[in-house]
Amino acid sequence: MSVNLTNIDERITREFGNQVTLQTVARVAGVSPSTVSRILNGTANVSQGKRKLVEEAIRRLGFRPNQIARSLAGGRTMTIGVLTQYIDSPFYGAGIRGIEEVLSGAGYIPIFTSGFWDIRQERKRLQSLMERRVDGLIILTSRLHDEELLKLASRLPVVVSGRGIKFPNLHSLNFDNAAAGRIAAEHLVDLGHRDLAVISGPHDHKDSDERLRGICLAVEAKNYAINDSLIVAGDYNEHGGYRAMRQIISRNLSFSAIIALNDQMAFGAMLALQQAGLRVPDDVSVVGIDDVTHSAFTIPPLTSVSLPMLSVGRRAAAILLDVFSGYSLGEKCEILEPTMTIRESTHRIVV
Amino acid sequence: MSVNLTNIDERITREFGNQVTLQTVARVAGVSPSTVSRILNGTANVSQGKRKLVEEAIRRLGFRPNQIARSLAGGRTMTIGVLTQYIDSPFYGAGIRGIEEVLSGAGYIPIFTSGFWDIRQERKRLQSLMERRVDGLIILTSRLHDEELLKLASRLPVVVSGRGIKFPNLHSLNFDNAAAGRIAAEHLVDLGHRDLAVISGPHDHKDSDERLRGICLAVEAKNYAINDSLIVAGDYNEHGGYRAMRQIISRNLSFSAIIALNDQMAFGAMLALQQAGLRVPDDVSVVGIDDVTHSAFTIPPLTSVSLPMLSVGRRAAAILLDVFSGYSLGEKCEILEPTMTIRESTHRIVV
DNA sequence: CTGAAAGCGCTTACAG
């Protein structure tokens, strides 16, 4: 008489109910829980015989280890907290994708959370992440004070982008924002533009300030300056870029080119320009900063300073993985250089 | 002699090290762990005196409950798994934002993960979410078979968007895709267009098929048809829309309007049109479906069928929250109706 | 190579 496996499975199910735990597996396989755990974690050599029995039991019972219990017992949650500002930002989205990509390949799972450019929200979200005992933190830009970051880093490894600081147990990944502003300006100057307008970010935005500084320095190096009335603050979104552009146009000052401190504002600016009857690039050249996916598809395609946000995400995750595998995280500050991506929204000035 | 609080705090820190647990709090406050737990959870009345002592101890020790331990002991992780396809998709991004918005207000934390339109990836990610013992699942579109969804729903509450099914313990939230196609077509037909081109999605994409069907039905209701040679498949991204548009143009057939089955493809199509010297909307009208944020800022601004993805996200999260507070999740299938958002990319045909 | 035991940091009946 042949053994009916289905019936055995059913009996097991009936006997143990839905709560198939490591305990259940051990009982069914006739070994101790320790042995099952060791097989699961590859943590010690186990004899072929028992291994077979255990693997068979796991398969039959459809056992899935409870990661929560593993976390508590093992002291690692296999989870990484990620703070961003808007989870659906087209720019930071690339970083998020990069993080997910390298983390998931390593069995870690990222927990993404948004700070909404509000320091109190950030603290709350970070608090929540800490209560969840994440093994590490990736902070893709933040309003937090340096000391708060330092404090976090004393509790767990953190990699932060968007600022250049050196703290123990913290790795900083930063764009050279001044360089981004500089090459944008140089590109326009090289095309013969002298009257530059700028759509900047909100005034409390550090990246924006640095980019603007880069622009001004580049322009001053050529011995002229930007008219302050041609610098208007946007909000880093399409709408703000649109409004800022209209404001600039309404000032009735002459300008032949405009730099928006991020691409989203450049999109809005282009629309405002078009509505005012100004052609891009024939009447005014526009350059953005970020080079998000969409920038290759605007009309005309946008010339932009590429900031490698995807690389930042990947790198941040890779750094954390390295730390977990034993490398020490050391007071490092990596600077990523921007590059110019010239498309069709900029043009040599016609005299 | 006055008590020096700082010294007390230091002594406590020295004595208990960094591992401030509920146990520590109990000891410092001179009560049992049960009492501390009750205060933390508001789970029973506690005398004012002890409450004061405990709260003071929590404050002084800077105690933060370990959510992992709470999860294991309490049987709830306060965490919701969210499966999406690309975490940085501009369309699903709105849903993600909606989910985060309502969940975080309720103390739950969403764990977002991407399936990349690959059913095996989806299974892996879902597996990982289940091992993490999420309390509920939100599936923003998926390639999974209905039976797999049914199986998941037998283990925990799930709300799924993108398909209309009725299962116990599952709530389905769906757009009326056929209606989306229909109103897009009707809008164009009402403007006098007869020769319509369509950029569809990949062939195995259900939403795309339904939208296309809606278009065809609307057109047939007016007693004419769409030339099959004017229907070309894209990939739901800008690039695919661009390529499809070029292909359509190269066919040398006459068409006065085009419907792209999502906005991203419409963006690419507009660029291809412009490069071919065709003006939007003067030479060809274009309408998209989705109405993502950016669509208001293309040149010209894109007429699109609005799909309320933000509402879907919010609603999905709210449904789960309701379930956790006792409402039963019942075999419901909600249909969300699309609406037309007319901007400047469509125009009455000039004869 | 393997098992018994203790422990991770909480929650929750069970008594009183």
Next chain:
DNA sequence: CTGAAAGCGCTTACAG
């Protein structure tokens, strides 16, 4: 109102 005890489902020294 409050505490002692058991338990959540694992991992990991400690012995052998």
